[in-house]
Amino acid sequence: MAEKSGRKAVVLVSGGLDSATALAICRAEGFSPYAISFDYGQRHRIELEAARDVARALGAVAHRIVPVGLGALGGSALTADVEVPKGRAPEAMGADIPVTYVPARNTVFLALALAYAEVIGAFDIYIGANALDYSGYPDCRPEYLKAFETLANLATKAGVEGGRFTIHAPLLHMTKAEIIKKGIELGVDYGLTRSCYDPDPEGRACGRCDSCVLRRKGFEEAGVQDPAGIRGRGWPT
Amino acid sequence: MAEKSGRKAVVLVSGGLDSATALAICRAEGFSPYAISFDYGQRHRIELEAARDVARALGAVAHRIVPVGLGALGGSALTADVEVPKGRAPEAMGADIPVTYVPARNTVFLALALAYAEVIGAFDIYIGANALDYSGYPDCRPEYLKAFETLANLATKAGVEGGRFTIHAPLLHMTKAEIIKKGIELGVDYGLTRSCYDPDPEGRACGRCDSCVLRRKGFEEAGVQDPAGIRGRGWPT
Numbered sequence: 243m244a245e246k247s248g249r250k251a252v253v254l255v256s257g258g259l260d261s262a263t264a265l266a267i268c269r270a271e272g273f274s275p276y277a278i279s280f281d282y283g284q285r286h287r288i289e290l291e292a293a294r295d296v297a298r299a300l301g302a303v304a305h306r307i308v309p310v311g312l313g314a315l316g317g318s319a320l321t322a323d324v325e326v327p328k329g330r331a332p333e334a335m336g337a338d339i340p341v342t343y344v345p346a347r348n349t350v351f352l353a354l355a356l357a358y359a360e361v362i363g364a365f366d367i368y369i370g371a372n373a374l375d376y377s378g379y380p381d382c383r384p385e386y387l388k389a390f391e392t393l394a395n396l397a398t399k400a401g402v403e404g405g406r407f408t409i410h411a412p413l414l415h416m417t418k419a420e421i422i423k424k425g426i427e428l429g430v431d432y433g434l435t436r437s438c439y440d441p442d443p444e445g446r447a448c449g450r451c452d453s454c455v456l457r458r459k460g461f462e463e464a465g466v467q468d469p470a471g472i473r474g475r476g477w478p479t
Numbered sequence: 480m481a482e483k484s485g486r487k488a489v490v491l492v493s494g495g496l497d498s499a500t501a502l503a504i505c506r507a508e509g510f511s512p513y514a515i516s517f518d519y520g521q522r523h524r525i526e527l528e529a530a531r532d533v534a535r536a537l538g539a540v541a542h543r544i545v546p547v548g549l550g551a552l553g554g555s556a557l558t559a560d561v562e563v564p565k566g567r568a569p570e571a572m573g574a575d576i577p578v579t580y581v582p583a584r585n586t587v588f589l590a591l592a593l594a595y596a597e598v599i600g601a602f603d604i605y606i607g608a609n610a611l612d613y614s615g616y617p618d619c620r621p622e623y624l625k626a627f628e629t630l631a632n633l634a635t636k637a638g639v640e641g642g643r644f645t646i647h648a649p650l651l652h653m654t655k656a657e658i659i660k661k662g663i664e665l666g667v668d669y670g671l672t673r674s675c676y677d678p679d680p681e682g683r684a685c686g687r688c689d690s691c692v693l694r695r696k697g698f699e700e701a702g703v704q705d706p707a708g709i710r711g712r713g714w715p716t
Contacts, residue, residue: 281548306551307551309546309548309551310546311545311547314543314546315545315591315598344594345593345595345597345598345636346593346597346631346634347594348634349594350590350591353589353590354547354549354583354587356582356586357581357582357587358552358582360583361552380634380635381634383633385633386630386633389633392626392629392630393626393627393630394586396618396620396622396623396626397583397586397618398583398617398618399582401617
């Protein structure tokens with residue numbers, strides 16, 4: 243992969259476990275990672291602190307936090323005053339589209355990542371989308387990501403001038419346990435990451451939302467202790 | 480078109496001449512228009528006041544102004560400190576991609592319009608994109624808009640559940656003069672609109688940037704006096 247060394251890539255970093263792993267994979271594949279995060283009025287704003295820590299720890303060349311007024315449009319449990327579902331079994335999560343779904347979120351985020359890529363001269367975008375654990379989200383499906391890649395090449399000056407954008411979703415078909423094992427192999431410190439959809443005011447994870455349940459199950463199946471719990475960064479053990 | 484009456488549509492409204500006409504067409508085609516504008520750190524912020532006036536005057540049911548930190552990414556004459564080209568002939572404009580091009584702008588704006596559409600339950604999005612006067616912008620081409628339509632249907636809960644999104648670009652193949660004639664026929668007050676890429680601090684149009692040149696030429700060819708000049712809203716006569 244030495245020939246890729248120094249080629250820039252944009253990585254969407256949310257502060258969560260998946261995107262931290264995607265960032266580590268991006269670097270391991272020889273790219274210089276440029277991290278981008280979004281301040282979209284999320285209730286769990288400590289995500290953004292986690293995103294900063296993750297970007298720094300995993301050697302991002304730069305980290306941009308882009309404000310996006312998604313909250314102004316309403317419509318989701320992650321930004322509006324809607325009850326986050328708690329205590330659901332993992333099997334129940336993929337059955338329908340959850341209320342935590344934010345309308346067109348990945349489209350908005352990928353569009354901004356594309357803008358950043360064009361500004362810095364990158365043609366590769368990494369996203370931690372996962373089709374197994376989040377099968378309920380339409381914008382985590384392979385056909386969606388492919389359609390975005392097509393769009394990116396038509397949308398941009400860089401694409402028109404002959405560049406080819408690639409959307410990398412290296413976690414797409416991995417289980418949470420596989421993601422965690424891969425990240426640990428690449429030196430990801432999961433103690434820096436946050437997953438909870440509904441942390442308390444001190445930033446402690448609820449332990450019962452879909453995201454907490456999947457994270458706990460993932461660490462159990464990987465046979466690894468979640469370092470976020472050990473380090474007291476808000477993850478109940 | 481009575482059968483469409485009351486169906487919601489999202490309309491991108493920039494404060495300019497084209498999007499005002501798109502809004503009027505949207506209403507004339509029987510939709511209830513929901514306007515959306517973007518505060519993206521543009522230098523010409525009076526656009527947003529114009530957008531508000533246009534949305535109100537043309538009967539938008541609602542008008543959301545969404546903050547998007549595009550300026551933080553840099554890379555364009557419209558948001559950064561780059562010289563706006565002046566005094567170019569219309570024939571020279573389409574030859575290459577202008578420095579006023581904002582990376583992935585229409586992708587970001589359409590993504591946010593899609594999010595708004597999903598929140599309010601709309602399946603139709605109107606955009607004032609034009610392939611003649613703005614041939615230099617890749618994200619104003621028909622194939623780009625088609626690709627976004629495909630993406631929208633894959634990206635959303637509404638699309639997965641069987642809805643079909645349509646991107647309407649009614650001005651795509653019209654000349655500026657045709658757009659102006661159509662708008663006047665539909666009662667658009669162009670005195671409310673703004674076009675200049677580089678207005679002075681009082682908001683007066685420069686008269687020499689590409690957008691000013693195209694606007695002047697459009698009114699001349701339409702055989703109509705530009706009411707923005709008459710009303711002293713910053714348009715030099």
